[in-house]
Ligand code: NAP
């Protein structure tokens with residue numbers, strides 16, 4: 001049954017209301033704890049209405065230590081890693097199915113907690129489900145090699161789980177980030193302590209319950225909640241953590257790398273970006289304009305791979321910019337439960353201030369505001385912001401160099417291929433890049449010169465579990481997903497036998 005909220009007009013499924021009412025728990029060694037060791041709490045807010053959704057216990061260093069101890073005990077006694085691989089694969093397949101079955105209700109959780117539209121939340125859920133399906137498929141596949149050697153010797157390698165993984169995720173894709181972290185960690189036999197971002201703590205609990213119901217033993221996945229400086233800090237400094245997997249800002253990434261150095265903890269870092277989207281003059285500008293708008297405004301621009309720099313061939317600049325502007329202006333900014341919501345609110349007031357601050361900086365630096373730049377009319381509550389475009393951006397401007405993490409596009413112009421590549425690479429980040437051209441030779445030439453972990457040619461934004469993902473330069477260390485996930489979540493062992 002759905003109850004209609006008279007103020008917002010939204011119809012919230014009963015299962016969602018019940019879930020949120022009981023979402024204030026930590027999960028340690030299979031036990032759902034409604035209270036942290038010191039009774040501290042924080043709140044999570046619906047960014048479309050600014051209403052408090054739930055009060056969540058904030059895990060202290062003591063709670064974190066208990067969660068890590070549970071994960072270590074589960075690793076040491078092998079209750080998961082030594083389970084029949086077929087059984088582990090089947091548990092992960094059950095998770096994949098359960099996510100799909102829950103999709104109508106579960107999609108609401110991130111729409112309320114993060115602000116994204118139900119359409120985006122549902123897409124993310126399907127992607128999370130696919131991630132568990134893909135990683136179920138690697139569990140029972142061979143993982144080592146036999147190495148030819150001299151007579152009387154037998155040498156082989158195996159890949160073992162790394163151990164206890166501290167997994168810290170951001171708020172922009174709450175459920176999908178949890179899936180991208182947990183599915184490979186579990187597939188390769190690790191145990192985990194997961195911390196969602198304090199802005200979006202809810203959907204991870206739903207996933208953790210699904211994992212439990214699918215037969216993942218207690219203690220294998222533990223959920224802690226709380227702010228980074230307290231809960232996250234306790235995770236990254238704990239000596240029993242074998243690996244830290246972090247997705248978030250470059251600033252916190254550096255901090256984590258320093259903490260990891262002290263204990264020589266293994267680390268993968270998926271960090272920020274300032275990704276260039278290069279458009280040559282030999283393309284269908286209508287199609288490219290739609291994708292360029294999507295590249296920057298999808299998920300309200302809160303995407304690490306957002307195409308936030310549009311690099312355009314000077315001779316098609318005016319036409320392309322006017323088409324992208326039309327696409328931006330036709331995007332409906334609305335709460336995520338409206339069917340025609342093209343863009344929801346930003347995640348928090350802090351994020352709204354950050355994005356507005358960058359708009360002021362860009363204006364001060366002399367960039368030309370083409371559209372947007374403020375709150376849309378007619379929405380008096382919520383952290384909404386218009387799709388925004390700046391033209392005339394030069395490489396030295398902060399709007400060309402720094403990650404805004406909101407719906408703000410910076411347009412730069414180039415005369416030829418060499419200048420396009422030079423502009424594209426002229427930032428400290430290297431997460432993603434795009435190139436649009438009908439000249440295949442040029443597509444290959446440019447793709448090979450772009451300093452980016454993912455390059456899209458004549459498309460933008462496709463990311464999924466089948467391909468490796470990570471950053472060049474300040475965008476990170478290591479790769480996750482796809483064929484490289486095995487390196488992130490296992491360590492090789494060589495065995496040399498005298499025979
Ligand atoms: P953030 O501030 O770096 O936070 C990310 C996570 O780290 C949150 O869970 C945060 O907790 C936690 N954290 C903060 N301080 C910590 C500390 N001292 N020790 C341990 N953990 C700590 O980033 P955000 O603002 O949430 O997310 C936006 C950023 O993430 C952007 O820069 C974006 O580019 C990046 N991002 C990258 C990718 C990628 O795959 N490369 C994907 C998504 C986002 P609290 O928030 O609860 O304090």
Ligand code: MG
Pocket residue numbers: 044045046047112113114199200201
């Ligand atoms: Mg929230």
